[in-house]
Amino acid sequence: MTDSSSSATPASWYRDSIAVQLEPTPVLQGDTRADVCIVGGGVTGCSAALHLAERGYKVVLLEAASVGHGASGRSGGQILPGLGTDIATVDKALGRERARDIWEMSREAVRLTAELIERHAIPCELAWGYLHAAVKPRHVKELGDFRERMARDFGYESLEWREGDALREHVVTDAYPAALWEGEGGHLHPLNYTLGLARAAQRAGVSLHEHSPVVELKRGEPATIITAQGRVVADRVILATNAYGKDLVPEMSGRIMRAANYMIATAPLTAEQAAQVLPRNDALSDANFVLDYYRLSADRRLIYGGEVSYDGRAPRGLEARIDGKIRRLFSVLNDVEIQYRWGGDVAITFNRAPDFGRLGANIYYAQGYSGHGMAMAGLAGKLLAESLGGDSERFDTFAAMPHRTFPGGRLLRTPLLVLATTFYKLRDRL
Numbered sequence: 001m002t003d004s005s006s007s008a009t010p011a012s013w014y015r016d017s018i019a020v021q022l023e024p025t026p027v028l029q030g031d032t033r034a035d036v037c038i039v040g041g042g043v044t045g046c047s048a049a050l051h052l053a054e055r056g057y058k059v060v061l062l063e064a065a066s067v068g069h070g071a072s073g074r075s076g077g078q079i080l081p082g083l084g085t086d087i088a089t090v091d092k093a094l095g096r097e098r099a100r101d102i103w104e105m106s107r108e109a110v111r112l113t114a115e116l117i118e119r120h121a122i123p124c125e126l127a128w129g130y131l132h133a134a135v136k137p138r139h140v141k142e143l144g145d146f147r148e149r150m151a152r153d154f155g156y157e158s159l160e161w162r163e164g165d166a167l168r169e170h171v172v173t174d175a176y177p178a179a180l181w182e183g184e185g186g187h188l189h190p191l192n193y194t195l196g197l198a199r200a201a202q203r204a205g206v207s208l209h210e211h212s213p214v215v216e217l218k219r220g221e222p223a224t225i226i227t228a229q230g231r232v233v234a235d236r237v238i239l240a241t242n243a244y245g246k247d248l249v250p251e252m253s254g255r256i257m258r259a260a261n262y263m264i265a266t267a268p269l270t271a272e273q274a275a276q277v278l279p280r281n282d283a284l285s286d287a288n289f290v291l292d293y294y295r296l297s298a299d300r301r302l303i304y305g306g307e308v309s310y311d312g313r314a315p316r317g318l319e320a321r322i323d324g325k326i327r328r329l330f331s332v333l334n335d336v337e338i339q340y341r342w343g344g345d346v347a348i349t350f351n352r353a354p355d356f357g358r359l360g361a362n363i364y365y366a367q368g369y370s371g372h373g374m375a376m377a378g379l380a381g382k383l384l385a386e387s388l389g390g391d392s393e394r395f396d397t398f399a400a401m402p403h404r405t406f407p408g409g410r411l412l413r414t415p416l417l418v419l420a421t422t423f424y425k426l427r428d429r430l
């Protein structure tokens with residue numbers, strides 16, 4: 001099953017290994033009053049709900065399907081410092097000082113993830129270690145330059161060079177001429193993490209309603225949020241719908257494009273096979289623009305992601321392409337069964353930096369992590385809570401990042417992204 005966006009949450013290995021049970025999450029019915037209504041039960045929405053409830057707000061969280069239905073419950077599970085774009089993009093747009101602040105906040109996002117997991121005892125298989133792997137000679141130079149620049153301009157010394165035998169101690173393949181290893185990055189079971197945040201939010205007093213899609217937002221002070229069977233009147237609204245948001249708020253949806261990404265999970269590997277793949281249990285992503293990424297689950301499945309499409313339908317030959325890549329990387333996996341396939345949608349901004357902001361006085365949003373939101377969405381929730389609580393400095397540092405609306409609206413947006421990505425795909429082949 002590789003549909004990426006239908007309202008039914010796809011069968012995935014994540015769905016089949018849920019370890020967190022929520023309290024009942026009834027469909028919203030009738031009228032409710034809230035200080036804050038949050039739309040979207042992914043990491044952004046659940047983290048915002050938790051942090052706001054801890055500050056004493058009365059919070060209603062509405063999720064169209066089930067918690068983790070969107071990208072948060074389908075992702076590669078890699079939690080990494082940085083953004084979906086090189087921090088140089090921020091440097092250029094906002095200057096060195098704010099770029100440093102944003103870089104440090106991206107590191108904080110990873111630490112926050114670990115803290116939340118510990119504080120709320122979330123069983124989500126958190127493990128540390130991440131490889132950013134060169135595929136081509138030009139990547140080797142790019143990674144070397146990146147490492148130097150991060151140390152020089154951002155004081156970031158956590159990128160360690162690996163090649164040859166030292167690299168094979170982390171990943172047993174000849175596919176990569178070199179890699180950067182980062183102890184500050186890691187991986188987790190994204191659906192259990194998201195559910196764990198939702199459970200913590202419920203325990204902090206949040207009213208969570210699943211299967212309650214918001215069909216209309218009436219702006220005003222207070223705002224009215226309307227579902228099929230209910231209504232929330234709220235002083236403030238947080239939109240945390242990311243790529244799954246459709247056109248509830250057109251100003252927001254014009255600033256992102258939706259792209260589907262595809263994942264597989266193999267059958268559990270034997271300990272010997274796992275030692276011939278990722279012996280140190282790192283996560284890895286390659287340095288291509290349209291990148292592939294993978295890691296092992298706690299029960300030693302290879303969880304592998306990559307490939308893109310723009311209409312939500314799986315690209316032709318998808319299965320053979322992914323399977324071929326895995327077998328070429330690791331011959332030890334030649335006969336291993338691929339047991340699960342699923343897809344999910346990422347929201348990409350024009351410059352691939354996340355898009356945080358406000359619409360009018362009382363509507364807040366965070367979206368467009370551009371494939372790099374597992375850690376950052378957790379911090380976004382915390383920054384949203386800070387901002388609603390009256391300290392907007394850190395939220396506004398992100399919100400200062402300029403974002404363009406994709407030209408041509410929904411109809412032209414997709415062909416433009418296809419064109420741009422085709423260019424980069426071709427470049428990946430050089």
Ligand SMILES: Cc1cc2nc3c(=O)[nH]c(=O)nc-3n(C[C@H](O)[C@H](O)[C@H](O)COP(=O)(O)OP(=O)(O)OC[C@H]3O[C@@H](n4cnc5c(N)ncnc54)[C@H](O)[C@@H]3O)c2cc1C
Pocket residue numbers: 039040041042043044045062063064065066067068069070071072073074075076077078079080212213214215240241242243244245246248261262263293305343344345346366367369370371372373374375377
């Ligand atoms: C296949 C895949 C792999 C990825 N791998 C990684 C990775 O390894 N590392 C990484 O950092 N990032 C990764 N990402 C990106 C990351 O998952 C996202 O950036 C992050 O999960 C975004 O969280 P979110 O809460 O903002 O959005 P989502 O998790 O998408 O949540 C949005 C929610 O809003 C709900 N919703 C939408 N409209 C409405 C409505 N009208 N009413 C009520 N609810 C609504 C949806 O049902 C959905 O549950 C990946 C994404 C995908 C798809």
